[in-house]
Amino acid sequence: MARKASLSGFPELLPEERVVENHVLDVLRRTFELHGFSSIETRSLETVEQLLRKGEIDKEVYAVSRLQEDDGARSAEKLALHFDLTVPFARYVVENAGHLSFPFMRYQIQKSWRGERPQEGRAREFTQADIDVVGEDALPFRYDVALALVIVDALSQLPIPDFVMRVNNRKLSEGFYLGIGLEDTAGVLRSIDKLEKIGPAAVAQLLREELGATDEQAEAALGLAAIRAEDTSFVERVRALGVRHELLEEGLAELAEVIGEASKRAPGRVVADLSIARGLDYYTGTVYETFLVGHEQLGSICSGGRYDALAATQKRTYPGVGLSIGVTRLVARMLSQGLAVPSRKVPSAVLVALTDDAGWSAAQDVADALRSRGIACEVSATAAKFGKQIKYADRRGIPFVWFLGEDESGAPTHEVKDIRSGEQAPADPAAWEPPHEDLRPRVTAPTGD
Structure with a gap:
């Protein structure tokens, strides 16, 4: 309380x-x-x-x-x-x-x-x-x-x-x-x-x-x-x-x-x-x-x-x-x-991480694509080490962290990590969906031991 x-x-x-x-x-x-x-x-x-x-x-x-x-x-x-x-x-x-x-x-x-x-x-x-x-x-x-x-x-x-x-x-x-x-x-x-x-x-x-x-x-x-x-x-x-x-x-x-x-x-x-x-x-x-x-x-x-x-x-x-x-x-x-x-204290299902400060606008593009499909998300404010950005998401209860990068040809890449399980996989900002139970905060009775 x-x-x-x-x-x-x-x-x-x-x-x-x-x-x-x-x-x-x-x-x-x-x-x-x-x-x-x-x-x-x-x-x-x-x-x-x-x-x-x-x-x-x-x-x-x-x-x-x-x-x-x-x-x-x-x-x-x-x-x-x-x-x-x-x-x-x-x-x-x-x-x-x-x-x-x-x-x-x-x-x-x-x-x-x-x-x-x-x-x-x-x-x-x-x-x-x-x-x-x-x-x-x-x-x-x-x-x-x-x-x-x-x-x-x-x-x-x-x-x-x-x-x-x-x-x-x-x-x-x-x-x-x-x-x-x-x-x-x-x-x-x-x-x-x-x-x-x-x-x-x-x-x-x-x-x-x-x-x-x-x-x-x-x-x-x-x-x-x-x-x-x-x-x-x-x-x-x-x-x-x-x-x-x-x-x-x-x-x-x-x-x-x-x-x-x-x-x-x-x-x-x-x-x-x-x-x-x-x-x-x-x-x-x-x-x-x-x-x-x-x-x-x-x-x-x-x-x-x-x-x-x-x-x-x-x-x-x-x-x-x-x-x-x-x-x-x-x-x-x-x-x-x-x-x-x-299940979490904030609406956000995704934190879009920053590799560097120059990538902030590209991260906003990802966020816009997710929000257009009803997926609540936020963009990291600073390009801190990924570990710190993941800890920030964990403290807020955000289940997924989105990473932007580039391949050898310079084309953009996208991966999303479930920070609870540690699983990380490629993702398309225009198509990716979180599991239904993670889309919004859920309220349940506590589970027994």
Whole structure:
């Protein structure tokens, strides 16, 4: 990792670390586009009023102003950096609805800013990769299933440990709480959301002290949260608890559809976990959280859910479902634990060596020929001894060194050396290609001993 930043929470990467991050971003872009998602980018700044309209805590929001701010600026004009991509996206949909085709499928990869205490997995400046599908007035539930499978596809292509997407449904949970007589369903969800941090006994105490739950109600709520399954068997386990409510049945059916299809296409990757609550109030149905197996203490690397009214106007409602991958969190763990290894730290596959300074222009001709075919290369700046030029390439991880010379008749000759194996052979600048695996830096999981 790069040295500790002088400004904590704003990470900076070394070139080889950036190779890993770019690999992650490239995989996500490619996968999202293969599934039909279009790319957009929203502005970094939003009005404070827009950012806080869903009740987010303003202590974490970074306000932005000019050094010579106008004291008479109206509050609606006060600006702040966005802390996620969902709220800006909701505004974008409303403002551009007349130019969009619904359902609108978008992906968005950008930085966000949040003023919280920095620690591993939590930075003040961080990159997110979001995918959402938004409908006009209605959105088919099958998109809830499809988005889970898109994320599984994307993460499966990365050099990371096994992962599990845990899925629940807010209707299921809220219907159950109503069925046992707990009316403050949002309060119960907030308490259940703390289960992994503080444990069941502390959550039961919260339910009793803050929400007035009886011992029996607290026990029932925790019993629901304890249910996990890799298939639709969770449905009967919930019904066995003896609670009945129309909203509960609706949530059971929706979650069964997600888990039923996912268990066929990605067995073991997507599981029902009825402890998943997601504390944000705007989620109304399916909720997702994704964890690396063996790295659960890192927290969720990909979260989201269904929101039926995040974006709305007086005439239209834009329901949606979305998931957000914490790219900075994921990459930080990949780097700190050595989960991913770049094949080299620079794009260059070839260093064109100099025999003497007079040959610099001819070396540039070789480089031009290689670059015209998409082969990244650089030309040595000085005609140092070949050994030094080879060492320079080795330090940068450049696999091939190109040598120019002349035969007995004075005609130019070309040879290329694989400095890893020591093999050297004649080469034609207009035709030579490196092996496919050497064309660009690759990122892989480390090999075992």
